[in-house]
Amino acid sequence: MTDLRELQHLFRDAVFEETSDGPALQAFSKLINDSAGLSAAGHLRIYRGAILGTLTRALGNIYPVCKRLLGDQFFDGMARIHARNTPSQSADLANYGGEFGDFIASFEPAATLPYLADVARLEWHWHRAFHAADEAAMDLAALNNVPLADTGRIAFRLPASARLLDSNFPVQKIWQVNQDDWQGDQDVNLDEGDASLIIWRKQYGMRIDELDSQESQLLGAIDNGALFNELSQPDMGLELDTLLPRCYQQGWIAGFTLDA
Amino acid sequence: MSRFSQATIAGAGIGLRSTHYQDILNDKAAVPWFEVLSENYFGDGGLPLHYLEQVRSDYPVTLHGVGMSLGSTDPLDFSYLARLKQLAEQIEPAWISDHLAWISAGNRYVHDLLPLPYTEEALNHFAERLLQVQDFLGCRLLIENPSSYLSYRKTDMTEWEFLQELVDKTDCDILFDVNNVYVSGTNHGFDPIEYLHALPVGRVKEIHLAGYQKHDNYLFDTHGFRVHPPVWELYRATIEHLGPVPTLIEWDNDIPPFEKLVDEAGMAQKVLDEIA
Numbered sequence: 427m428t429d430l431r432e433l434q435h436l437f438r439d440a441v442f443e444e445t446s447d448g449p450a451l452q453a454f455s456k457l458i459n460d461s462a463g464l465s466a467a468g469h470l471r472i473y474r475g476a477i478l479g480t481l482t483r484a485l486g487n488i489y490p491v492c493k494r495l496l497g498d499q500f501f502d503g504m505a506r507i508h509a510r511n512t513p514s515q516s517a518d519l520a521n522y523g524g525e526f527g528d529f530i531a532s533f534e535p536a537a538t539l540p541y542l543a544d545v546a547r548l549e550w551h552w553h554r555a556f557h558a559a560d561e562a563a564m565d566l567a568a569l570n571n572v573p574l575a576d577t578g579r580i581a582f583r584l585p586a587s588a589r590l591l592d593s594n595f596p597v598q599k600i601w602q603v604n605q606d607d608w609q610g611d612q613d614v615n616l617d618e619g620d621a622s623l624i625i626w627r628k629q630y631g632m633r634i635d636e637l638d639s640q641e642s643q644l645l646g647a648i649d650n651g652a653l654f655n656e657l658s659q660p661d662m663g664l665e666l667d668t669l670l671p672r673c674y675q676q677g678w679i680a681g682f683t684l685d686a
Numbered sequence: 687m688s689r690f691s692q693a694t695i696a697g698a699g700i701g702l703r704s705t706h707y708q709d710i711l712n713d714k715a716a717v718p719w720f721e722v723l724s725e726n727y728f729g730d731g732g733l734p735l736h737y738l739e740q741v742r743s744d745y746p747v748t749l750h751g752v753g754m755s756l757g758s759t760d761p762l763d764f765s766y767l768a769r770l771k772q773l774a775e776q777i778e779p780a781w782i783s784d785h786l787a788w789i790s791a792g793n794r795y796v797h798d799l800l801p802l803p804y805t806e807e808a809l810n811h812f813a814e815r816l817l818q819v820q821d822f823l824g825c826r827l828l829i830e831n832p833s834s835y836l837s838y839r840k841t842d843m844t845e846w847e848f849l850q851e852l853v854d855k856t857d858c859d860i861l862f863d864v865n866n867v868y869v870s871g872t873n874h875g876f877d878p879i880e881y882l883h884a885l886p887v888g889r890v891k892e893i894h895l896a897g898y899q900k901h902d903n904y905l906f907d908t909h910g911f912r913v914h915p916p917v918w919e920l921y922r923a924t925i926e927h928l929g930p931v932p933t934l935i936e937w938d939n940d941i942p943p944f945e946k947l948v949d950e951a952g953m954a955q956k957v958l959d960e961i962a
Binding site: 473 | 729731732753758788795797800802805808835836840873874902
């Protein structure tokens with residue numbers, strides 16, 4: 427088995443190595459034929475171009491707003507660096523690209539757009555929400571039937587599609603004015619302030635909802651696994667009587683279980 | 687051996703793409719069958735699965751994937767296979783296909799179909815994994831010949847000999863991609879007709895047609911163009927040799943309006959009708 431394994435690992439290394447004519451390419455070239463028009467290395471470079479191109483296009487499809495903010499050339503160059511350095515570890519290409527936001531945050535040439543990493547995180551959550559499981563509405567009757575003595579053990583849960591995002595920038599506004607169908611003013615005042623968002627899917631409708639501080643605190647605590655008895659502690663300062671019904675109605679809380 | 691749908695796949699079908707859902711469902715498109723790209727429906731829910739359910743309730747479908755990585759020396763990915771099996775149980779394809787290729791090394795996926803060296807070692811490895819997968823999925827698979835842009839110095843046999851041996855060892859069927867064989871034949875200097883005549887007649891259950899792109903020194907399989915004239919010619923020879931095998935039009939880049947695909951499928955249907 428070793429011949430085949432070695433060949434495949436060398437092929438992979440030759441595709442992703444940083445220099446265009448590095449040691450893996452040279453070693454791999456010895457294993458393949460040249461042809462009338464192309465050197466052995468030229469044959470490998472066809473695959474290198476195709477593979478990095480596929481990953482770069484995949485990132486462009488998941489992150490269209492980032493691409494628009496940076497321009498095609500800058501984005502593709504940045505995405506290509508990410509594609510070379512960050513392996514895809516799933517056969518399903520839809521699982522690739524989740525680390526792009528963190529990569530952008532540390533990518534020096536993009537530092538002039540300090541909000542870009544959060545825009546990317548928003549786009550990733552959108553991408554995942556699109557493919558996430560469908561949800562039925564919250565079963566309020568079942569909730570009402572929980573015996574009083576057990577209410578402390580209620581563990582609420584967010585919709586399977588939902589992800590929360592806190593940003594120091596008005597990323598929802600930035601996202602919105604960079605949609606193809608946006609008709610209004612494209613200027614965004616970055617001092618407009620923080621955003622607390624929930625990105626999720628209501629049936630087949632994609633949603634980015636803004637949360638006020640109470641909603642954000644509640645949903646954040648639920649997302650971290652807090653039970654009802656923790657949520658209802660006075661020092662949490664949550665006005666649950668109005669807050670919970672509002673969250674059920676919006677669909678931001680999709681269900682519950684009783685913690686053992 | 688098949689546990690999935692008994693739906694009849696015949697004539698010239700089209701690869702299902704998300705941009706065409708409305709054309710297909712609103713106009714009840716007169717297309718005999720659709721091929722579904724498996725991994726596009728691996729999500730847990732949402733619109734893609736919603737549309738797929740509607741399409742498969744009106745048309746016979748097949749499942750075509752790129753993710754099995756049967757030629758890879760990485761362990762088989764049983765979570766991938768379990769998801770595929772679940773999807774197959776849900777939409778009941780007439781059959782499932784994947785490629786004579788590998789797509790990962792050291793758990794790094796390239797999302798491109800890489801060629802194997804056609805050696806005894808690779809044959810035994812591929813056959814053993816294919817048997818495991820067929821056993822797991824409970825059906826015979828169709829294996830497709832890839833387009834390739836390089837060839838290895840160390841080989842023991844041709845690609846068509848490799849496929850013949852694979853059929854003998856695993857009882858699999860073949861998905862013959864006429865465009866791929868033309869592309870690879872041009873790139874590596876073999877005669878596609880020799881390849882065609884070596885195929886085990888009766889084992890080729892599906893044919894693919896697509897458009898390649900011409901570069902200076904090679905042909906590249908983009909699935910982004912109409913089927914080129916020499917591929918139509920080879921297709922005609924294929925149908926004359928193999929009989930009216932169900933044929934699929936594939937288009938993945940710069941996807942055109944649905945009518946253009948219907949038109950392309952109509953051309954394939956014409957060849958099937960003339961020769962039948």
